[in-house]
Amino acid sequence: GRVLGAVAMxxxxxxxxxxxGCGEKTTGFFQEVSEHKCQFFNGSERVRFINRFIYNxxxxxxxxxxLGLAVADLPMGEATAEHWNSQSDILEYLQxxxxxxxxxxxxxxxxxxxxxx
Numbered sequence: 001g002r003v004l005g006a007v008a009m010x011x012x013x014x015x016x017x018x019x020x021g022c023g024e025k026t027t028g029f030f031q032e033v034s035e036h037k038c039q040f041f042n043g044s045e046r047v048r049f050i051n052r053f054i055y056n057x058x059x060x061x062x063x064x065x066x067l068g069l070a071v072a073d074l075p076m077g078e079a080t081a082e083h084w085n086s087q088s089d090i091l092e093y094l095q096x097x098x099x100x101x102x103x104x105x106x107x108x109x110x111x112x113x114x115x116x117x
Contacts, residue, residue: 031056038102043114047106049097053077063094070094 032055039048049065061077063070063084068091072081084090106114 036097036101038098038105040102040106044103044106047098047102049094049102051094051097053080065095065098068095 032053035052035054037050037052039050041047047065049063051063052059053061055076058074060074061070061072061080070081070084070091072078084094
């Protein structure tokens, strides 16, 4: 829903290097990054998905599939963590990344990484 839309908008702005509207001046530079990380244990027997959200170099929020919750790392992430944790559809989507993102990519890259040892 809204979270995916916000992430898609952020990606579009970064990729397209959106410029301010006519006549507007920027007041500075900011950077927002979302980092997805998969940790594999014993092949793909146990998989952990971590999604980190970073603003100007500071991690303010993360989702950890081992916890099954969003965790605020800074005060600016508290409202988002509370909202996500109150929405089962958001948590299910994020938790589903273990299968949809991590295990899928493990199988795709396995012939070029794991099996080349």
